[in-house]
Amino acid sequence: MKENLTKIIELGLEAGAEYVEIRAQKLFRTMLTMKDGVIEAAKEGLENGAAIRVLANGTWGFASVGSFNKTQLAEAVEKACKMAKATSRKVKVPIKLAETKTFEDKVTSKPRKNPAETPLAEKIQLASSINERVFSYDQRIKSCTVDYLDIMGTNYFINNEGTYIEQDKLYVWSRILATAKEGEIYAFAREEIGSTAGFEVFETETPQIVSERIAKRAVEQLKAKTPKGGIFPVVIGPNVVGVFVHEAFGHLAEADLTLSGSVLMDKIGKKVASDVVTVYDDGTIDGAFGSFKYDDEGVPAQKTLLIENGRVVGLMHSRETAHKFEAAPTGNVRAEDFRYEPIIRMRNTYMAPRDHSFEELLEDIRFGYYLKSFRGGQANLDGTFQVGIQEAYEIVNGEIGAPVRNASISGNTLETLKKVDAVGKDFELWPGRCGKGQIAFICDGGPHIRVREVLMGGAR
Amino acid sequence: MALDREEILSLCEKAVKVAERHGADEAEAYFCQTSRTAVGIERGQLAKSVSHIDQGLGIRAVYNKAVGFAYTNIVAEKAVEETAGKAVNSAKASQPDKDWKGFPDKRCLINVEETFDGKILELSSEELVNLATRMLDTALEMDKRVFVTDGEVESVYAAKALVNSYDVSNFDQGTFASCGLATLARDVNYVTPVCFEWDAKRTFEINPEHVGREAARLAVSALKAETVPTKPYTVVFAQVAMQLLLSYTLINAVKADYVQREQSALKGKIGERIASENVTVFDDGILKGGLRTWRFDDEGMERRRTAVMEKGVLKSFLYDNYRAKKEGVESTGNAYRGGAAPYMEVPAIEATNFRFAPGNKSADELVSEIDSGILVYFLQGAHSSNPVSGEFSVVAVPSWRIEKGEIKNAVKGAMLSGTVFDVLKNVSALANNERQVGALVAPWIRVENVKVIGR
Structure with a gap:
């Protein structure tokens, strides 16, 4: 592989590029969807493809080819250079890359239970087992969908600076959706499982544990009230803290979005949150869904401090943005597969724990909400965020009260971060998938926290 | 090659x-x-x-x-x-x-x-x-x-x-x-x-x-944005906002797999009035120039034009071959393989060109009749709606205030909440400025009595 790719790199340099990289991939996927106990289709697939990226006259040229065919790759690199040069006639500020160390390495994944050697029938059995347990939890459960996906493969990264990395890919993922119905009330719950370790993730996230968590959540919503709309104190659980840190803050600290005008642009080095807030984006947690050794620019993943005691101290960088900020690349660049351009993505993003117990967080709230599990979240560059909540409870006189359904919170990220007044000592990390024009596997999390004022959307 | x-x-x-x-x-x-x-x-x-x-x-x-x-x-x-x-x-x-x-x-x-x-x-x-x-x-x-x-x-x-x-x-x-x-x-x-x-x-x-x-x-x-008081408003949904709202709610609720699996609040409601008389919707798989128009669907059925709602009355759900045969009806040609590489997917039911019949007012006329309202271009958090009940609670950004028939300054951080079925019942008019975004083909749509949570 290396020899063939080296020739394509040379063609790119001859065609006038100042930088050339190729990311060739062999991918094997197994996917299945079970709806109410019926397998929709068990799917297996094989893909070859290469992504070529060149920098010519300070402008990117990207070409993706679903093949390893030498002639096609040669045409693609030439086309990428030609197009980049055509585009560069209008370039005002040429793109440059920060220097990085070069690496020659081979990274092999060592799952205890290899998904590739696990028979399809066992994966189907896993889905069946989750499905049966969800339905048998309560007769008000009306539907259950189990998705399963594993991706195995090898990534061959080479650039003209001397880096050549062969890196295995291994992802195991599952998502379970359940609905419950009683009278005219419909409830809906979802859960995701994800790992880069191996199929052994289902030994901790067993069908029993997972199915009970999700079925209970769906059924409890049936008797839940809808929240009052307005401003309330809230205690936020690790699962929702994670999505808040990721969606509301994390995206603003992706340096490409910071440069695109996120509210963080003029806040670097400044205080944006209360003293108790410290946030990391960490690509080095063993087996976590957002971990890897080298990113898709050949830069090693690292643990990046974003907020330290309320102050913004770092951003997540590509080589391009690192050059603009005169910073070092942080190993955050990923592409979903060879069809996509490598861009800045979060890895495992979390708020660091501190000193409060859960009871201490609740104790002085006379009326508020406990937000335990999220349904989705989204943010805008101006710092407006929204997080939908699938599992929430009232807090009445310092105690957890009645369940609440279809809640959501919103506000301005920086204003909200300043209102975090206590941070718990527990910690959880949850797997998920993040969309930024393409999907990346990530984790997010943190401890329980208390926020003095949050806008709750509600039907009452 | x-x-x-x-x-x-x-x-x-x-x-x-x-x-x-x-x-x-x-x-x-x-x-x-x-x-x-x-x-x-x-x-x-x-x-x-x-x-x-x-x-x-x-x-x-x-x-x-x-x-x-x-x-x-x-x-x-x-x-x-x-x-x-x-x-x-x-x-x-x-x-x-x-x-x-x-x-x-x-x-x-x-x-x-x-x-x-x-x-x-x-x-x-x-x-x-x-x-x-x-x-x-x-x-x-x-x-x-x-x-x-x-x-x-x-x-x-x-x-x-x-x-x-x-x-x-x-x-x-x-x-x-x-x-x-x-x-x-x-x-x-x-x-x-x-x-x-x-x-x-x-x-x-x-x-x-x-x-x-x-x-x-x-x-x-969108500069000079101000907060608005919490109360019900007349809301005009521009196409992207409506597409976001419907993609996670109504469009799923009319898919036969959602209906057969008790995941749709519309189950058993064919022939019933579920929206205002102003609402007529066709899923038009053969729409001239439609962004999702093809001759056949992704399992080979011929594409067609399916009445989903006529004058507010629910007419039909959307089917693929499997769900249609299960019910003993004919597929409506809605099998779809999406994603970056559709060949990796098995077909699922999806709307084609989901078209709201336009009205005869211009967008300006639609707005000119509003005393106090909000014009919404984009919704944040629509994907966190309850897909089964159609309940939503979303941020409307960017959006603009409408006062005495004119579009005024932008609105800061307001949330909309309600259920999509109430939104459909309260549609009071549709403009004639039709365009397509994703599956949705629609003009600006005016909805009365939408709960807006300001500051």
């Missing part, structure tokens, strides 16, 4: 035969090919060019009522034969589905119009650069406070083919051209939310200057 129509169909036929030889009771091969060229704008300048070429084959094989699937993007005979074998093995490893009643039979296809334009195929990279430059420069010349975050001009060619054991042997091809620009505006102490404008067509009729001008105008008008 691109294969022609005959080569594609013969490869698909080969795949079906090999699967049958491996013991499949029936088989289906779906092929798709895409080629896309784009010029990208990042942070105020042309920064990149992009080209994608991908093609692949997905094979469904049925063995004893169990369905297996395998795909490959290596479109050589040997790889295709191996893939067909894998599809059969996967069916054998799977479990029978008693409701499986076979792939669709051969159908007569309707010709579709304005879905292919040779001019799009001929666009050179220089021409794409020129279009992107015109769009960008128009936006930047409008106002100094405008900052362009990103944008793109693209041309796409796509082809698909479907062959199955029942003599279905279909081929279709199409083109797409689009341009879009995302902007924000910055004042001394304020950054607006991201605003955007776009133009997407099947033929080469995009207008980059209009997109640039409109994207800049929206951003500037």
